[in-house]
Amino acid sequence: MHFPGALASLLSLATLTSVALGDLRITADNHSFGGVNFPQLQFLEPSYREEVIRAIVKTNARVIRLFIRGDEHHADPEPEVGEFDRALLNQFDDTLAAIHRISEGKIKVIIAPHDAHALRGSNNVPCDGYCKRLNGAFLDFYSQEEYRTYYKTRLEVFFRHYASKNFGGRPWSELSEVISGIDIQNEPWSGIWPIPAGEAWLCDIATHLKDGLGLGENNIAVITGGISGPQTVDGIQNFPDSVWDCPAVDVIGIHGYFAQGEEETAGTPWTKLFLPGNTLTGRATDKKLILVEEWSYMNTDSGLNYKKQAIFDQGNALNYRGIPWIYSHLTFTDEGTTSKVSIMRESNFAIGALSDVLTRASSARSNFNWSKYLPAPSEGLTNLTTLPLNPYIPEQSSCTFGCEGHLCDAADGCRPNLLCKNSICQPLSESQPGKVGDACNSKKPCLEHLKCASGSCQLCNERATIQPWDRRKDNTYSSHNPFRRDPIAANSIAGQCHPDTANAFLTPPRSLCYLPSAHSPRGNPCTNAKNCDADQYCDWGLCKRCTEGCLGMKCRNNNKCKTGFCNTHGRCDYAGKAKAVMGPGGQGRATTKNRKGAGYNLNAPKGEGRGPNKVRDEAMRVNIPKEEVVATGAAAATA
Numbered sequence: 001m002h003f004p005g006a007l008a009s010l011l012s013l014a015t016l017t018s019v020a021l022g023d024l025r026i027t028a029d030n031h032s033f034g035g036v037n038f039p040q041l042q043f044l045e046p047s048y049r050e051e052v053i054r055a056i057v058k059t060n061a062r063v064i065r066l067f068i069r070g071d072e073h074h075a076d077p078e079p080e081v082g083e084f085d086r087a088l089l090n091q092f093d094d095t096l097a098a099i100h101r102i103s104e105g106k107i108k109v110i111i112a113p114h115d116a117h118a119l120r121g122s123n124n125v126p127c128d129g130y131c132k133r134l135n136g137a138f139l140d141f142y143s144q145e146e147y148r149t150y151y152k153t154r155l156e157v158f159f160r161h162y163a164s165k166n167f168g169g170r171p172w173s174e175l176s177e178v179i180s181g182i183d184i185q186n187e188p189w190s191g192i193w194p195i196p197a198g199e200a201w202l203c204d205i206a207t208h209l210k211d212g213l214g215l216g217e218n219n220i221a222v223i224t225g226g227i228s229g230p231q232t233v234d235g236i237q238n239f240p241d242s243v244w245d246c247p248a249v250d251v252i253g254i255h256g257y258f259a260q261g262e263e264e265t266a267g268t269p270w271t272k273l274f275l276p277g278n279t280l281t282g283r284a285t286d287k288k289l290i291l292v293e294e295w296s297y298m299n300t301d302s303g304l305n306y307k308k309q310a311i312f313d314q315g316n317a318l319n320y321r322g323i324p325w326i327y328s329h330l331t332f333t334d335e336g337t338t339s340k341v342s343i344m345r346e347s348n349f350a351i352g353a354l355s356d357v358l359t360r361a362s363s364a365r366s367n368f369n370w371s372k373y374l375p376a377p378s379e380g381l382t383n384l385t386t387l388p389l390n391p392y393i394p395e396q397s398s399c400t401f402g403c404e405g406h407l408c409d410a411a412d413g414c415r416p417n418l419l420c421k422n423s424i425c426q427p428l429s430e431s432q433p434g435k436v437g438d439a440c441n442s443k444k445p446c447l448e449h450l451k452c453a454s455g456s457c458q459l460c461n462e463r464a465t466i467q468p469w470d471r472r473k474d475n476t477y478s479s480h481n482p483f484r485r486d487p488i489a490a491n492s493i494a495g496q497c498h499p500d501t502a503n504a505f506l507t508p509p510r511s512l513c514y515l516p517s518a519h520s521p522r523g524n525p526c527t528n529a530k531n532c533d534a535d536q537y538c539d540w541g542l543c544k545r546c547t548e549g550c551l552g553m554k555c556r557n558n559n560k561c562k563t564g565f566c567n568t569h570g571r572c573d574y575a576g577k578a579k580a581v582m583g584p585g586g587q588g589r590a591t592t593k594n595r596k597g598a599g600y601n602l603n604a605p606k607g608e609g610r611g612p613n614k615v616r617d618e619a620m621r622v623n624i625p626k627e628e629v630v631a632t633g634a635a636a637a638t639a
């Protein structure tokens with residue numbers, strides 16, 4: 001527990017705790033978690049691989065996502081369709097065993113058993129046996145029965161036929177002590193939305209994994225793997241209706257790549273996407289789990305100085321919303337301007353910020369119960385009373401505290417001219433009553449942090465951070481001054497603010513911004529629910545905390561909700577949320593804007609292979625009796 005610098009420092013803990021009741025904080029007792037993607041981990045020379053795994057354990061990651069695919073130095077374990085290389089499966093099995101042993105069972109693995117990029121030879125993933133056979137017609141992989149059968153065989157060989165070298169000959173589909181979940185594929189229809197054809201493939205493969213190969217009975221999750229590639233804030237790329245309707249899908253895997261912008265942090269889109277109780281999270285309640293399987297730092301013109309900030313912002317936003325996540329991705333080579341984070345660097349590099357949010361994730365709370373797939377850690381859950389500030393915002397940044405797009409949990413988390421709404425500092429809308437300069441009186445109050453004086457709402461001062469610099473004669477802040485001390489940035493976790501009694505010295509002498517009353521927060525003025533937080537309703541001109549018929553809850557019999565409207569899934573939704581465009585024919589191509597980062601993150605850069613990589617000497621054919629394949633396929637074919 002720490003007191004962030006700017007506004008909160010000298011207030012009592014009791015005050016803050018009660019104020020926090022008015023926000024969208026997750027209070028459920030389920031654990032969230034964080035993890036890392038590490039494509040090609042299996043290809044490292046064993047002793048170096050163990051060193052890397054030991055470094056990952058230190059970050060408090062709970063999950064490592066691995067890929068079964070080739071790279072420029074290694075073949076796929078199915079080099080030709082229908083032929084399997086046991087040596088490569090042994091190598092993968094060795095990796096599972098090392099993770100299990102070194103982490104003492106604390107880290108589990110999620111496996112992407114195939115990468116859609118391999119069907120096209122895109123994203124530096126070599127064109128594999130399927131790709132050669134498809135010869136460019138990669139969508140046939142999903143719509144042609146022939147390929148579906150081959151793919152089911154691949155999954156069957158990996159998860160049933162292969163006898164684990166390290167786990168007593170058991171099939172991978174039973175190794176729930178080390179495997180948490182399996183993707184149906186990495187990014188099926190990557191970059192293509194709406195799905196043009198073959199959508200039934202999704203549930204067919206999910207059912208094959210869950211029922212046919214027995215993942216269900218072994219408590220290993222079936223994960224969608226980031227359908228159609230990158231998710232946008234208002235789109236449904238990663239969760240089309242076919243996913244919700246498929247009982248074999250346990251987890252919706254979301255892949256999103258968001259860059260820091262002028263008016264938002266890299267974490268702001270995540271904060272919006274997972275507003276508790278919105279269409280997505282409300283629909284998932286008690287039905288599906290949600291996992292951000294891939295997110296990344298995206299380089300911008302501002303440059304790499306902002307990498308740590310952007311990593312913390314995103315992890316922090318996901319932790320605050322209680323959505324587990326997996327960073328994409330770790331490497332042991334150079335980072336350059338890529339999203340990659342080198343696991344072997346010192347903590348003042350990007351890995352420091354990533355380890356920080358990973359550690360926080362391990363005690364973050366979630367509305368979703370993951371205990372079936374990942375046991376809760378022995379450490380308890382966080383009792384944070386304030387949202388952690390981002391300590392990685394560079395000092396030269398134009399704004400270090402409470403800026404537009406920053407996360408907030410109360411009015412004092414934002415600059416005085418912004419409103420903390422839905423956990424984001426945002427400019428006031430024209431329609432917002434009680435703004436600075438608006439007329440006010442006893443019946444027409446101002447925003448809670450503003451004072452009504454002479455009939456109008458007054459501008460207020462934020463509490464200033466105490467600066468420690470030396471107050472001798474020459475206290476100018478310059479590099480020549482021997483007494484010079486760097487100013488304390490507003491986001492400094494060591495900072496403190498001036499007590500309210502010091503206000504007289506401030507110029508101009510404005511009053512300080514109020515904090516909402518601890519015990520009976522009055523609520524901001526409103527004309528409708530859109531002016532309020534998503535979990536509030538507008539009650540006779542004031543935002544009030546909603547306790548029934550509220551966001552995320554089932555609508556009442558008459559389809560009525562207090563917070564917003566009753567959505568098509570029978571749950572109360574937020575009035576301020578733009579309607580999601582469903583299904584084909586909508587504004588389907590709106591994804592291009594965010595496509596920049598598509599799958600880019602799982603590139604296999606040159607030279608990532610290291611050490612004696614020559615485990616494979618020759619391909620080995622696994623003979624699967626034809627009838628058996630057919631039987632499994634038939635049992636699973638529901639679509």
Ligand SMILES: *[C@@H]1O[C@H](CO)[C@@H](O)[C@H](O)[C@H]1NC(C)=O
Pocket residue numbers: 027028029030286366367368369
């Ligand atoms: C944990 O998550 C489940 C949903 O999976 C929810 O029903 C339950 O209330 C949560 N537990 C607590 C203690 O909040």
Ligand SMILES: *[C@@H]1O[C@H](CO)[C@@H](O)[C@H](O)[C@H]1NC(C)=O
Pocket residue numbers: 029030031369370371372
């Ligand atoms: C999560 O679900 C398990 C059963 O799957 C249950 O034992 C546990 O109490 C739940 N945890 C919470 C915090 O609700």
Ligand SMILES: *[C@@H]1O[C@H](CO)[C@@H](O)[C@H](O)[C@H]1NC(C)=O
Pocket residue numbers: 383
């Ligand atoms: C966390 O907060 C809850 C609710 O205020 C309280 O009951 C619990 O004792 C606190 N736990 C810790 C470890 O402080």
